[in-house]
Amino acid sequence: MGKPKENAFDLAEYPLFSGLSAEEAREFVAKTKSVIRSYEKGNRILRAYESNAFIGMMLEGRAQIIAEDRFGNESIGHTLERGALFGIVSAILGPDYAFTSVAAKNKTAALLIPYRELLLSGMKLGRVHGIVMKNLLTSFSLKAVLMMQKIELLSHKSLRDRLTLYLIQQSDRQKSDRVTVPSKMQLAKALECNRSALVREISAMSRARLLRCGDDWMELDTSALAKASK
Amino acid sequence: MGKPKENAFDLAEYPLFSGLSAEEAREFVAKTKSVIRSYEKGNRILRAYESNAFIGMMLEGRAQIIAEDRFGNESIGHTLERGALFGIVSAILGPDYAFTSVAAKNKTAALLIPYRELLLSGMKLGRVHGIVMKNLLTSFSLKAVLMMQKIELLSHKSLRDRLTLYLIQQSDRQKSDRVTVPSKMQLAKALECNRSALVREISAMSRARLLRCGDDWMELDTSALAKASK
DNA sequence: ATTATTGTGTTGCTACTGCAACAGGCTTTG
DNA sequence: CAAAGCCTGTTGCAGTAGCAACACAATAAT
Numbered sequence: 288m289g290k291p292k293e294n295a296f297d298l299a300e301y302p303l304f305s306g307l308s309a310e311e312a313r314e315f316v317a318k319t320k321s322v323i324r325s326y327e328k329g330n331r332i333l334r335a336y337e338s339n340a341f342i343g344m345m346l347e348g349r350a351q352i353i354a355e356d357r358f359g360n361e362s363i364g365h366t367l368e369r370g371a372l373f374g375i376v377s378a379i380l381g382p383d384y385a386f387t388s389v390a391a392k393n394k395t396a397a398l399l400i401p402y403r404e405l406l407l408s409g410m411k412l413g414r415v416h417g418i419v420m421k422n423l424l425t426s427f428s429l430k431a432v433l434m435m436q437k438i439e440l441l442s443h444k445s446l447r448d449r450l451t452l453y454l455i456q457q458s459d460r461q462k463s464d465r466v467t468v469p470s471k472m473q474l475a476k477a478l479e480c481n482r483s484a485l486v487r488e489i490s491a492m493s494r495a496r497l498l499r500c501g502d503d504w505m506e507l508d509t510s511a512l513a514k515a516s517k
Numbered sequence: 518m519g520k521p522k523e524n525a526f527d528l529a530e531y532p533l534f535s536g537l538s539a540e541e542a543r544e545f546v547a548k549t550k551s552v553i554r555s556y557e558k559g560n561r562i563l564r565a566y567e568s569n570a571f572i573g574m575m576l577e578g579r580a581q582i583i584a585e586d587r588f589g590n591e592s593i594g595h596t597l598e599r600g601a602l603f604g605i606v607s608a609i610l611g612p613d614y615a616f617t618s619v620a621a622k623n624k625t626a627a628l629l630i631p632y633r634e635l636l637l638s639g640m641k642l643g644r645v646h647g648i649v650m651k652n653l654l655t656s657f658s659l660k661a662v663l664m665m666q667k668i669e670l671l672s673h674k675s676l677r678d679r680l681t682l683y684l685i686q687q688s689d690r691q692k693s694d695r696v697t698v699p700s701k702m703q704l705a706k707a708l709e710c711n712r713s714a715l716v717r718e719i720s721a722m723s724r725a726r727l728l729r730c731g732d733d734w735m736e737l738d739t740s741a742l743a744k745a746s747k
Numbered sequence: 748a749t750t751a752t753t754g755t756g757t758t759g760c761t762a763c764t765g766c767a768a769c770a771g772g773c774t775t776t777g
Numbered sequence: 778c779a780a781a782g783c784c785t786g787t788t789g790c791a792g793t794a795g796c797a798a799c800a801c802a803a804t805a806a807t
Binding site: 376413417423431434438 | 584605606609610614616636637639640643644646647650651653654655657658659660661662664665667668669671672674709
């Protein structure tokens with residue numbers, strides 16, 4: 288699925304290689320035997336329940352994460368954008384932990400780093416290896432934080448609490464009280480709730496002056512924040 | 518809080534050092550300037566919102582994870598057992614991401630590994646460093662898998678679906694159809710639901726022959742499994 | 748022995764929220 | 778222009794689950 292491509296990417300621009308020069312990034316790729324592969328729209332980049340030797344990084348294009356349970360039911364997850372890593376868990380823990388597939392949404396290119404080589408190349412690569420490992424840990428930690436926040440969100444069952452917490456989390460990330468929000472449908476998906484129930488609750492909170500909102504933004508009233516603290 | 522202790526622990530027995538000899542583990546500790554500290558019952562090992570330079574590993578005793586939001590409300594989380602790691606996210610990402618405190622439940626000892634030194638010691642330590650990093654990534658990945666499963670669990674809102682999925686997850690982990698379950702109160706906490714509602718649902722499912730259960734175990738009927746697949 | 752304390756199972760009530768159906772607005776397509 | 782599609786906001790209905798109160802064990806503390 289896809290033939291190797293010539294070195295047309297400025298790897299040093301990707302977060303995984305942040306702190307490296309273009310030269311060092313090339314050295315990393317060479318010494319770890321990493322390869323660039325391209326995929327046509329619709330092709331599978333990773334298959335659930337199959338063993339996977341690579342940590343992948345999106346170079347260009349977009350890909351869809353697809354969770355497959357053991358009965359073959361698929362449910363779609365995130366979209367992977369440029370720079371995103373994938374396949375980490377299955378590369379590290381093996382096929383028993385490969386629950387997700389990844390499929391290209393466009394023409395896509397990815398850098399595939401053999402996990403085994405990554406572990407073994409510490410000596411050969413020295414400082415370069417250290418920087419990449421640091422970036423890997425950082426990216427991994429960020430993902431862990433996002434997951435923890437999602438768990439916290441889902442732990443609140445009342446729709447009002449969930450929305451309030453969501454807005455607090457987002458205003459932290461966006462560094463602004465006025466939060467830019469996606470469409471109501473997407474918002475409902477993020478909150479794992481019913482769309483019309485969400486709209487209903489937004490209306491109620493607006494009427495109660497707990498919330499001010501426009502077409503693509505929302506802002507909590509300070510009195511609502513106080514209530515959220517309990 | 519707590520004075521350094523002499524080297525009385527067989528570090529090679531802990532998962533983070535699995536694959537190392539006792540000698541190599543000691544070398545790792547020395548070269549990374551890791552220290553062993555002990556804490557009296559109730560003392561804080563880590564404070565939320567304070568900067569933390571160390572990745573910690575529980576050597577003995579048990580500690581409580583405490584989540585603190587920005588208003589000072591505390592909510593208790595996991596208990597850390599022997600071998601567990603803590604402080605990873607805050608050591609890697611900095612104090613902005615230090616959402617949790619850790620408090621000793623008993624007299625406790627922990628190994629504190631300076632994250633900075635861990636990153637810098639790759640050259641000095643060679644193979645030993647590689648093995649520890651590998652173990653760190655493995656442990657991190659396992660935690661990620663647990664979080665993903667929890668998210669999947671919480672994404673099901675009906676109590677019946679949640680319980681069913683919980684039992685499927687546990688039977689995978691316990692490698693048995695008959696799942697050992699904690700007390701109803703703890704189970705309710707794991708499912709983030711109301712205790713009496715949980716008991717009610719268990720009764721209903723038992724009556725409907727979807728579930729067989731005893732005092733400390735449960736087992737799904739195969740017909741319930743089929744339904745869970747949709 | 749008597750008194751807490753803790754986990755359990757039950758039940759009635761209430762309210763929240765999922766669901767489905769519909770109407771209005773906006774854009775795209777023919 | 779008409780038709781189709783998509784997102785939105787509203788509403789009625791029904792069912793689930795949270796909550797509180799209670800009774801009953803089994804254990805622990807006095």
